[in-house]
Amino acid sequence: MWTKESLHDLVTEKLKDYLFIVVSNREPYIHSYSSGQIICQVPASGLTVALDPVMRACGGTWIAHGSGDADREVVDIDNKVSVPPADPRYSLRRVWLTKEEEEGFYYGFSNEALWPLCHIVYTKPVFSESDWNSYKQVNEKYAESILQEVGDRKAFVFIQDYHLALLSRLLREKNPAIVTAQFWHIPWPNRDVFRRCPWEAEILDGLLGNDLLGFHIRYHCSNFMDTVDTGIEAKVDWERYEITRGGRTTAIRPFPISVDFENISEGAKRDEVLAEIERLKKRLGIGDEKIGIGLDRIDYTKGIPERFKAIDCLFEKYPQYKGKIVFVQAGVPSRTHVKAYQLLNKEIDELVEEINWKYSEGHWKPIIWLREHCPPVTLEALMRMADYCVVSSLHDGMNLVAKEFVASRSDEDGVLILSRFTGAARELADALLINPYAIDHFAEAIRNALEMPFEERQLRMNKMREVVRENNIYKWAADIISDLVKFEAGR
Numbered sequence: 001m002w003t004k005e006s007l008h009d010l011v012t013e014k015l016k017d018y019l020f021i022v023v024s025n026r027e028p029y030i031h032s033y034s035s036g037q038i039i040c041q042v043p044a045s046g047l048t049v050a051l052d053p054v055m056r057a058c059g060g061t062w063i064a065h066g067s068g069d070a071d072r073e074v075v076d077i078d079n080k081v082s083v084p085p086a087d088p089r090y091s092l093r094r095v096w097l098t099k100e101e102e103e104g105f106y107y108g109f110s111n112e113a114l115w116p117l118c119h120i121v122y123t124k125p126v127f128s129e130s131d132w133n134s135y136k137q138v139n140e141k142y143a144e145s146i147l148q149e150v151g152d153r154k155a156f157v158f159i160q161d162y163h164l165a166l167l168s169r170l171l172r173e174k175n176p177a178i179v180t181a182q183f184w185h186i187p188w189p190n191r192d193v194f195r196r197c198p199w200e201a202e203i204l205d206g207l208l209g210n211d212l213l214g215f216h217i218r219y220h221c222s223n224f225m226d227t228v229d230t231g232i233e234a235k236v237d238w239e240r241y242e243i244t245r246g247g248r249t250t251a252i253r254p255f256p257i258s259v260d261f262e263n264i265s266e267g268a269k270r271d272e273v274l275a276e277i278e279r280l281k282k283r284l285g286i287g288d289e290k291i292g293i294g295l296d297r298i299d300y301t302k303g304i305p306e307r308f309k310a311i312d313c314l315f316e317k318y319p320q321y322k323g324k325i326v327f328v329q330a331g332v333p334s335r336t337h338v339k340a341y342q343l344l345n346k347e348i349d350e351l352v353e354e355i356n357w358k359y360s361e362g363h364w365k366p367i368i369w370l371r372e373h374c375p376p377v378t379l380e381a382l383m384r385m386a387d388y389c390v391v392s393s394l395h396d397g398m399n400l401v402a403k404e405f406v407a408s409r410s411d412e413d414g415v416l417i418l419s420r421f422t423g424a425a426r427e428l429a430d431a432l433l434i435n436p437y438a439i440d441h442f443a444e445a446i447r448n449a450l451e452m453p454f455e456e457r458q459l460r461m462n463k464m465r466e467v468v469r470e471n472n473i474y475k476w477a478a479d480i481i482s483d484l485v486k487f488e489a490g491r
């Protein structure tokens with residue numbers, strides 16, 4: 001079983017001569033002003049939730065966009081701040097982006113082109129030349145910051161996600177001694193879909209600047225290999241899952257990402273969490289009702305409207321649940337500058353209003369909609385007080401809410417309703433697996449969750465807990481580092 005200690009030992013032994021640098025667009029801690037004071041928040045991001053415990057265990061430097069309005073106030077002359085603030089374990093080095101860069105690089109090319117292109121949810125990608133230019137420019141900016149940080153030392157740079165597809169190539173051109181691995185946190189679609197991107201060749205070439213390229217599941221690795229095979233000049237070795245281009249080889253591997261199981265499991269037992277459950281129930285007016293929860297970044301890939309339609313369908317078919325159950329949906333606003341997200345928020349508001357109007361009786365209403373950034377203790381309380389949790393993504397690389405929910409249930413209770421179209425569904429076979437597009441079946445799954453006897457809930461939850469306990473975030477990081485070291489040694 002991998003732990004933070006054994007991961008630390010692995011890094012100390014295998015990467016002893018190397019600087020350890022993680023790079024992502026989203027930063028793990030955001031400083032902002034609230035009523036004149038500087039506060040520090042953690043963003044709603046699977047990526048940062050997963051990587052923060054790895055960095056706490058390994059130390060090193062995390063380079064990311066400084067997106068908070070007070071971020072500049074707390075950094076030193078090298079744009080660095082030690083984090084976590086209460087117990088510093090590593091350095092966060094911030095990269096500053098102009099408003100125009102944020103617009104073209106983040107909202108534009110990353111989230112209006114690559115995000116819908118890689119998720120099969122029927123939202124059309126928008127390809128704009130100026131967004132692409134901004135994307136290239138910001139990848140260069142990240143490269144400069146990394147090269148400055150590395151200087152003439154040896155370094156292992158671990159790049160995250162689709163925002164930085166050109167980075168490893170840029171680093172290799174300037175400093176070929178830097179070892180890079182990249183993890184793509186979202187799905188990789190089939191080659192016919194990816195061909196729609198006018199800059200397909202540049203993106204593939206950029207990613208092949210890495211020594212190791214990871215996806216959540218083998219299917220995404222195969223899609224990537226296939227896209228390269230037909231998209232650009234390269235030798236694709238299907239037996240070894242390696243691609244050689246311009247004399248350098250990149251290994252392509254699946255690494256299902258996970259969470260810090262023990263920490264979440266232990267944390268959920270704290271008195272503070274139990275007190276928060278009481279406080280929340282009072283605040284939300286919840287009594288004896290059975291509770292369903294959804295915890296999401298408000299994104300059109302998450303299947304939030306489908307979830308509400310399933311609740312509507314459940315009450316249509318089984319009106320006896322009126323007044324007996326309640327669904328608490330916590331949603332963190334995200335990318336609201338993008339039109340598709342504005343439309344989604346409107347659709348969700350209208351659906352909630354309509355369903356609550358249709359079924360509410362007295363002070364009871366079926367859906368409690370919390371559009372807010374809940375503090376960690378509130379999220380822990382929601383997971384712990386739920387009778388069932390719904391993850392209904394239309395398409396998702398992994399989905400860590402599913403794994404966090406399982407990890408938090410040290411009471412061995414609670415049912416997970418999980419979309420088949422998440423990476424997590426490959427590992428969590430004891431969830432109630434659903435197709436979120438099939439609303440009637442989805443409603444039946446909610447009924448199953450509500451009616452499931454305790455023995456079955458316990459059995460299913462324990463099996464899922466074993467899977468997440470063993471395949472935790474430390475194993476994920478250790479597998480990547482071990483593979484990289486093996487691959488480097490074999491060259």
Ligand code: F6P
Binds near residue numbers: 044046047185334335
């Ligand atoms: O997990 C996919 C992902 O895009 C992460 O890369 C990102 O941190 C997270 O979702 C949240 O999105 P954003 O960083 O755009 O807020």
